[in-house]
Amino acid sequence: MKRRSRVVALSGGIGGAKLVLGLSRVMPAADLTVIANTGDDLEHLGFWISPDVDTLLYTLAGLVDLERGWGRKDETWNFLQSLEQFGGETWFRLGDRDLAVHVERTGRLASGIPLSQITAEFCRHLGIASQIYPMSDQRVQTRLRTGDGWIDFQDYFVRLRCAPEVLEVSYDGAAKARVLPETIQALDDPNLRAVVICPSNPYLSIDPMLNVPGLWEALANCHAPVLAVSPIIRGEAVKGPTAKMMREMGIEVSARTVGKHYGELLDGYIVDEADVASCRDLDISIVPAQTLMVSLEDREALARTVLMSADAVAEKS
Amino acid sequence: MKRRSRVVALSGGIGGAKLVLGLSRVMPAADLTVIANTGDDLEHLGFWISPDVDTLLYTLAGLVDLERGWGRKDETWNFLQSLEQFGGETWFRLGDRDLAVHVERTGRLASGIPLSQITAEFCRHLGIASQIYPMSDQRVQTRLRTGDGWIDFQDYFVRLRCAPEVLEVSYDGAAKARVLPETIQALDDPNLRAVVICPSNPYLSIDPMLNVPGLWEALANCHAPVLAVSPIIRGEAVKGPTAKMMREMGIEVSARTVGKHYGELLDGYIVDEADVASCRDLDISIVPAQTLMVSLEDREALARTVLMSADAVAEKS
Numbered sequence: 001m002k003r004r005s006r007v008v009a010l011s012g013g014i015g016g017a018k019l020v021l022g023l024s025r026v027m028p029a030a031d032l033t034v035i036a037n038t039g040d041d042l043e044h045l046g047f048w049i050s051p052d053v054d055t056l057l058y059t060l061a062g063l064v065d066l067e068r069g070w071g072r073k074d075e076t077w078n079f080l081q082s083l084e085q086f087g088g089e090t091w092f093r094l095g096d097r098d099l100a101v102h103v104e105r106t107g108r109l110a111s112g113i114p115l116s117q118i119t120a121e122f123c124r125h126l127g128i129a130s131q132i133y134p135m136s137d138q139r140v141q142t143r144l145r146t147g148d149g150w151i152d153f154q155d156y157f158v159r160l161r162c163a164p165e166v167l168e169v170s171y172d173g174a175a176k177a178r179v180l181p182e183t184i185q186a187l188d189d190p191n192l193r194a195v196v197i198c199p200s201n202p203y204l205s206i207d208p209m210l211n212v213p214g215l216w217e218a219l220a221n222c223h224a225p226v227l228a229v230s231p232i233i234r235g236e237a238v239k240g241p242t243a244k245m246m247r248e249m250g251i252e253v254s255a256r257t258v259g260k261h262y263g264e265l266l267d268g269y270i271v272d273e274a275d276v277a278s279c280r281d282l283d284i285s286i287v288p289a290q291t292l293m294v295s296l297e298d299r300e301a302l303a304r305t306v307l308m309s310a311d312a313v314a315e316k317s
Numbered sequence: 318m319k320r321r322s323r324v325v326a327l328s329g330g331i332g333g334a335k336l337v338l339g340l341s342r343v344m345p346a347a348d349l350t351v352i353a354n355t356g357d358d359l360e361h362l363g364f365w366i367s368p369d370v371d372t373l374l375y376t377l378a379g380l381v382d383l384e385r386g387w388g389r390k391d392e393t394w395n396f397l398q399s400l401e402q403f404g405g406e407t408w409f410r411l412g413d414r415d416l417a418v419h420v421e422r423t424g425r426l427a428s429g430i431p432l433s434q435i436t437a438e439f440c441r442h443l444g445i446a447s448q449i450y451p452m453s454d455q456r457v458q459t460r461l462r463t464g465d466g467w468i469d470f471q472d473y474f475v476r477l478r479c480a481p482e483v484l485e486v487s488y489d490g491a492a493k494a495r496v497l498p499e500t501i502q503a504l505d506d507p508n509l510r511a512v513v514i515c516p517s518n519p520y521l522s523i524d525p526m527l528n529v530p531g532l533w534e535a536l537a538n539c540h541a542p543v544l545a546v547s548p549i550i551r552g553e554a555v556k557g558p559t560a561k562m563m564r565e566m567g568i569e570v571s572a573r574t575v576g577k578h579y580g581e582l583l584d585g586y587i588v589d590e591a592d593v594a595s596c597r598d599l600d601i602s603i604v605p606a607q608t609l610m611v612s613l614e615d616r617e618a619l620a621r622t623v624l625m626s627a628d629a630v631a632e633k634s
Contacts, residue, residue: 045420045421045424046363046420046423046424046427072399075395076393076395076413078392078393078395078412078413078414079396079413079414079416079417079420080417081414082389082413082414082415082416082417082418083417083420083421085417085442085443086417086418086421086439086442086443087421087438087439087442088417088420088421088424095395096393096395096396096399096413096416097395097396097398097399098399099396099399099413099416100396100397100399100400100402100403100405101399101403103362103363103396103400103405104362104400104403104404104405106363107362107363107405110363121404122403122404125402125403125404126402126403
């Protein structure tokens with residue numbers, strides 16, 4: 001039997017991109033398709049900014065600042081410094097090199113080119129062998145209900161540094177958005193080996209995608225195994241507001257909660273060794289692994305575990 | 318008699334800004350009003366760019382790159398380098414620091430604030446004591462007829478490096494543009510000491526302004542003396558395409574030609590020592606001066622000559 005080779009990964013920004021990088025290095029990069037969250041996108045200073053798409057672009061092109069996890073390495077900040085002199089808004093950190101992708105994307109969007117095509121063009125320009133598909137060409141806006149009412153994601157995440165208590169999350173526009181036909185095609189591909197839900201924030205990075213009509217169904221009906229990697233390790237998130245907002249929303253902060261959240265979508269679930277026991281009652285294959293990715297080797301090792309687990313699940317069924 | 322103190326200067330970019338800087342240093346800066354050419358403005362990469370206004374802003378704020386004459390000192394070019402990676406247009410040189418003024422201006426214009434008010438806000442932010450008024454809040458576009466048809470100014474000036482032969486110049490939109498009421502007020506001010514037409518390109522920098530209805534009349538009826546400084550020295554332009562395009566349009570390249578071009582507007586005309594004789598038949602006061610401005614001292618000295626000449630003309634009449 002010929003080994004199936006294609007992989008589809010669902011990813012948010014920093015955390016997800018780590019695993020995506022690992023995958024792109026332990027399998028043929030051209031066989032990797034990444035579905036990117038665009039619920040965090042914002043219009044700022046007249047630019048259309050797609051933070052998660054950009055993090056994936058930079059990561060796969062080897063341009064990302066590995067320390068920060070977002071933005072470009074060897075970045076300079078003279079634009080922002082100068083913007084302050086002219087009384088502009090500087091709360092959203094835009095580096096000089098980073099700015100180019102926003103300017104160019106905004107211009108191409110204004111001329112009527114859809115986000116998916118622009119992203120494909122950028123991949124080509126940067127020499128990225130994998131495919132990066134935005135979750136939709138229509139706008140979806142992740143918004144958060146706080147004690148002070150509904151606010152936009154980036155207001156919460158960047159401007160207010162995740163300080164407000166999150167009571168509820170919504171994905172404005174999701175109901176009217178459409179999954180890309182290319183995404184459906186990738187999930188239907190007979191050559192599909194696995195679908196990977198990256199260790200991104202389930203509520204802020206993965207759910208915006210799952211709320212776009214058609215994607216959940218396509219994943220549920222997918223012939224290849226669907227696996228998730230837990231973003232929660234021993235009751236804490238590696239980075240970002242995941243644990244804090246789960247607590248605020250009255251949800252137990254655990255790998256098990258996230259596994260249950262994805263529910264029937266999953267055929268396999270990769271969690272930290274310490275979280276295996278608590279996940280046993282989930283009716284899926286639980287795989288213990290070192291899910292904390294510090295080094296490049298960690299990323300590659302976890303990617304290999306994910307792929308091997310997918311193959312094991314596929315063999316069993 | 319109380320000495321009149323206010324000065325209005327009409328200026329294009331680099332050459333004009335040199336004299337403007339000199340003026341701002343030898344008289345009370347707050348009494349200096351600069352009318353800036355906006356016929357060179359362009360929309361590029363989604364930004365509204367006003368090159369001459371910016372050169373004046375940077376010059377008066379002490380931020381200009383004195384070597385280049387335009388753009389900011391200590392500039393970096395990482396945005397542009399990165400834009401190239403994404404397949405963007407890089408023929409128009411936009412520095413990282415410079416970019417901020419375009420982003421901020423474009424955003425404010427989009428929210429309905431007129432260019433004149435935005436420019437005033439920028440002056441305040443940069444601590445500029447003088448006033449910089451764009452020639453109009455309406456769009457005027459300097460265009461050039463070449464062998465290959467009509468092209469925009471910046472296409473000619475930057476992209477094609479002034480290579481095409483210029484057969485004709487037009488100022489699209491000028492007929493419908495309006496002079497700022499503040500400009501008329503400044504020219505009507507009883508305290509006005511002089512009007513200075515800076516040594517800018519007459520056809521590309523000064524004429525766009527003079528073609529905005531009302532400005533020529535306001536200058537012609539102005540109670541204060543109007544003086545010009547010749548941009549032509551011994552039959553050659555200091556910088557830029559002035560001499561080349563005069564030749565191409567079949568106009569004699571001389572200080573005298575420019576003096577005749579401004580015609581009845583002028584009460585006095587400051588030219589290089591070598592050009593005095595040829596200008597004698599013009600019916601205005603001719604003042605010999607060192608009009609080539611290399612050092613800061615040159616700028617100040619020429620500014621002083623202009624002001625003293627204006628006072629002399631005023632006393633005679």
